[in-house]
Structure formats: structure tokens, C-alpha cells
Amino acid sequence: MTNGNGSGAAEVDSAPAINAMVQYTKDFSFENPNAPRSLGPQQKAPNISIQVNVNARQVAEADFEVNILLEGTAQVDADLLFKFELDYAGLFRLHNISPNDMHPIIMIECPRLLFPFARQIIAEAVRSGGFPPLYIDPIDFAALYRKRLDEVAAAAGDAPTITT
Numbered sequence: 794m795t796n797g798n799g800s801g802a803a804e805v806d807s808a809p810a811i812n813a814m815v816q817y818t819k820d821f822s823f824e825n826p827n828a829p830r831s832l833g834p835q836q837k838a839p840n841i842s843i844q845v846n847v848n849a850r851q852v853a854e855a856d857f858e859v860n861i862l863l864e865g866t867a868q869v870d871a872d873l874l875f876k877f878e879l880d881y882a883g884l885f886r887l888h889n890i891s892p893n894d895m896h897p898i899i900m901i902e903c904p905r906l907l908f909p910f911a912r913q914i915i916a917e918a919v920r921s922g923g924f925p926p927l928y929i930d931p932i933d934f935a936a937l938y939r940k941r942l943d944e945v946a947a948a949a950g951d952a953p954t955i956t957t
Contacts, residue, residue, distance in 0.1 A: 809894075811902060812886040816910055819860065820880040823918040831874045832923045839867040839874050845932055847904045857885050859903040861911050863929070875922055881911040900941075901934045908932055 825831065843865040852858050860882040867874040885903050887895065908931070916926040 807889055809890050810888040811890075811898065811906075812888070813903075813906060814856070814884040814886055816881070816883040816907060818879070818914065819882050820878070821914065821918070822876075822878045823922055824876040825922045826873060826876075828923060831872065835869050835874075837869060839869050841865065841867045841927070843929060845937065847900055847934065847937065849899045849903070852884070855886050855888060857887065857899050857903070859883055859885060859899060859907065861904050861907050863911055863915060865915070865927070865929075867924070867927070875919060875924060877915055877918060879911055879915055881907055881914065883907050897938060901938050904932075904934045908934075 843863065846862040848860045848862065850858050860880055863879045863881070864877070866876045883903060883906065885899070885906075887898065890898055912929050916928050920926040
């Protein structure tokens with residue numbers, strides 16, 4: 794079988810591919826400990842703090858589970874408005890990816906594909922908690938990856954060597 798440009802199906806089978814097999818919430822918590830007092834008008838904008846972490850593990854020869862861990866708080870001075878923790882994951886199957894490209898794809902591209910769904914879960918939970926929805930700004934997973942490589946290299950005292 795050929796496609797419109799005359800190349801064979803064998804070329805399609807050798808093309809690099811990332812397939813998202815499934816996405817799921819592994820763990821989620823939303824806390825609104827000072828409600829209903831925290832739901833009233835605030836004198837100033839809350840301080841919002843968000844931490845992001847990405848983890849991955851190989852579960853089969855070509856399958857990897859990738860997790861985005863998002864933790865955040867909103868507070869005004871010392872008063873906590875809300876707090877959330879989300880562990881959102883996906884199972885990805887990678888085909889025809891070179892060994893040198895495997896780790897960056899798992900740690901950059903896979904979380905990039907998961908992020909919009911995790912962002913929506915948090916926005917809806919915050920809205921359901923009685924606050925305006927919190928839409929987290931897009932995350933530059935490539936910059937986070939480079940920063941982590943630099944940290945590993947600094948700790949090792951040489952060039953980074955992260956393995957999957």
C-alpha cells in the first residue's frame with residue numbers, strides 16, 4: 794500500500810511516534826479549610842504559589858507512565874484560602890525513538906500533552922470550592938528539563954547523564 798507521495802507503508806511504520814494510551818488522575822486533593830470565612834471579599838489579591846514536578850517510569854518495553862505533580866496554595870497574608878495537590882498521569886507508548894531522544898521526549902513532550910487536562914481539573918476544583926477558577930499559566934517543560942539537567946550536572950560536577 795502506498796500513500797499519495799509514492800512512499801510505502803514500511804516508511805510509515807518506521808516513523809517516530811508518541812501514543813497516549815490513557816490519561817488518569819492518580820491522586821487529587823482540594824482543601825478549603827477556612828470556608829465560609831475565606832469566601833468573602835478580600836482586601837487584597839491572594840498570593841498564589843504553585844510547584845510542578847514531573848516523574849516517569851518505564852512499565853513495559855515501549856510504555857512509560859508519566860506523572861505531573863502540581864501543588865498549590867492561595868493565601869492572603871497568613872490566611873490560607875485554598876490548597877490543592879494533583880497527581881495526573883498518562884501512559885505513553887513510544888515507537889521508533891532513538892535512545893538519545895527518549896528521555897527528553899518522556900520528560901518534555903509527554904507532560905506537555907498532559908498539562909491542559911491537569912490545568913482544567915484544577916480550574917474546576919477551585920471554582921467548585923467557591924473561588925474564581927485558577928487557570929495555571931502554560932508551563933515550559935523544556936526549560937524545567939534543562940534546569941534539572943543543570944542541577945544534576947552541578948551535583949555530579951560534570952556533564953549530565955540522566956537515564957530512564
